[in-house]
Amino acid sequence: MSSQSPVIRLHPDDNVVISRRQLIPGNRLEADVVAADLVPAGHKVATRPLAAGEPVRRYGQIIGVTTQPVDSGRHVHVHNLAMSEFARDYVIGEDLRSLPPAPSEATFLGIEREDGRIATRNYIGILTSVNCSATVARGIADHFSGPRRDGAALRDFPHIDGVVALTHGAGCATDSEGEGLTVLRRTLAGYAGHANFAGLLIVGLGCETNQISGLMAEQGLSESALLRTFNIQEVGGTTAAVETGVRLIETMLAELPRVERRPVPASRLIVGLQCGGSDGYSGITANPALGAAVDRLVAHGGTAILSETPEIYGAEHLLLRRAVSREVGEKLLERINWWTQYCERHGASMNNNPSAGNKAGGLTTILEKSLGAVAKGGTSALQAVYEYAQPVRAHGLVFMDTPGYDPVSATGQVAGGANLICFTTGRGSAYGCAPSPSIKLGTNNALWARQQADVDINCGPILDGESSIDEMGEQIFRTMLATASGTRTKSELHGYGQSEFVPWQLGAVM
Structure with a gap:
């Protein structure tokens, strides 16, 4: 849509649109849609009358059902939208495709250990x-x-x-x-x-x-x-x-020998993908832009680790369609089932995941959050599924089962071998991950204006039509290479990374 439009339509089948800015009653949103409420930036607006119990669609996917009738132009959020269970189409490998190889080899200045491992820090x-x-x-x-x-x-x-x-x-x-x-x-x-x-x-x-x-x-x-x-x-x-x-x-x-950095291929990068403090723009700007960067990394033979199992719940069917084998697809479903049973044992719900900040930023249900979160993984094939902190051996896009809590999740990724973290945020996150550097990607210009001391790349220009997802993906990929070569991230300059080591604590404390 035009960058001048006050809303963003993400899919032709959607019955909600996303506000680019604060809306007031009377704002014309589309040809036949007028705002009837005050709607904060990043939140959803109904584009037609919705009956009680009707599925609400964003990205062309179901994100919940209405709990009451909703008129066209009305704000759609926690007051009238709730989580719903629905049958997902579990088809393994249906959308499997290989990315074309990169036209030329990308490199970074890495540190090679005596046993051949490649480090980004020392x-x-x-x-x-x-x-x-x-x-x-x-x-x-x-x-x-x-x-x-x-x-x-x-x-x-x-x-x-x-x-x-x-x-x-x-x-x-x-x-x-x-x-x-x-x-x-x-x-x-x-x-x-x-x-x-x-x-x-x-x-x-x-x-x-x-x-x-x-x-x-x-x-x-x-x-x-x-x-x-x-x-x-x-x-x-x-x-x-x-x-x-x-x-x-x-x-x-x-x-210790005095090491010197030397050019090594981008295939030696293992990047953990994280999102924290997500908002209504995460799945529109920073997450898909990171996905475009991941596609470039995979095309160069590198590895990206998608994680946070509670935050792919409701979108797992999209990942299954890209699984390279039935074994990989079934292992992903096995981890999803483990989490539903885990929540039941503790009297919790998978929909408890969206935080207060997520909701203030426009996200309503875990289904909506997950559909935006999986965009970080790009479009390439899902090569393998790992349990928490298992060594990652495969190249390409892989999945590691972790909680959605960022310090615990990233700790598992680094234990698995991630030598770089890319972390998207819409509300503003303060996080680092020693010994691996963490690149912060902001979702909107307002966050950049108030917290750029913590954010490395602003993906907000995508909202304004000043940059495309692909262009931002290229910038992120080049930043990955520069960071892996020794350029310090904002979180490193602030000294983050030691207190953020949080292994997943399972089992009874006796």
Whole structure:
């Protein structure tokens, strides 16, 4: 539609349109539609009379049903639209297509490890086996990177991006044979082996359920000059533990080779896709623009990880149509079914997902949110489905089962190998993800105007017709390459990334 129109029609079959700006009664929206309410920007307006119980369509898909009659021109939102269950057409592989290969090879300046892994950053990491060792881990990191140290301890190591402590609240009071401990250990092992860590220290207390020895044995990890471990109880308490950790990292720094970035193909990028603080524009601007960038990445042989299972609920049938095999499609449905049972066990609903901010931004049901969220995955084939924090081996678009909560979801993606995160937001998100850089994509100009200190790319010009989705996708892809080459993102400049390490905590806390 014309950029001068006050609304956006997303599909010919839709019976709602999306407001570009605040609407007031009397605004003409389409040839025969006049606004009858005050309608905030990003919200929905009925384009014809709707009966109670009638399906409402956006993107040509059902997003819920009306709970009362709705006249043409009326605001459609939580007061008159509700979640509805309906039969989805589960056809596996129907829309399967291959993207043409990229016309020329794209590269970025990466760091190659001795074993061939490619890093986008060069950190030393500190992990904890249990919450009880978190204070010691942070004390060790603060010696090198704390605000009072002014980076003096790393002044002679300009090739090191920093020393970061990634702590968590789990590791004990859990079933030693249960799913919760298995997932935690898989997550910690994924970080321990992440390419963006040049060296790693694991700190335990000593009496916890998640024994470091058990973690190492179960996950196939072994100590080396660049992977060290110890327990607080064994070295004499907090002060001695911090001193021990500092000495071990100083030894690592002395032994680490001075790395230099060199051109590597874009096929070595593994990008985690996230959306947080979504609004009514997310599925119109930033998400499809990121999808266009993902198509470029996949055409170059790279990998993109779509996640947040509760936020594809209601749109899973669209992903199934792109699955490369029945096995892949059935595994996706298996994860969807797990989530519906999980919600039932806890007395929750999949439609509890849209947050207060999502709703203020114009999203009403999880169906509506999910249809916009899947656009981040572009149009290529779905190659594989992984459980939380499993190592991602496939190239192309893959799916990882994670919660919709961004820190937990991105933690799983990074554990799986993501060396870059792309994060869309409409309401404004403050987030980072050490050791992998996170690129923020804003959905609208108003967000850019008030919070560009946190947002790397503004996708708002798509709404005004000043940029196309494809043009913005190219800009995002080039930003991916630049960020992977060492350019700092806004969240990195602010120091985000350590507190945002949040492994998925499953199972009973005993």
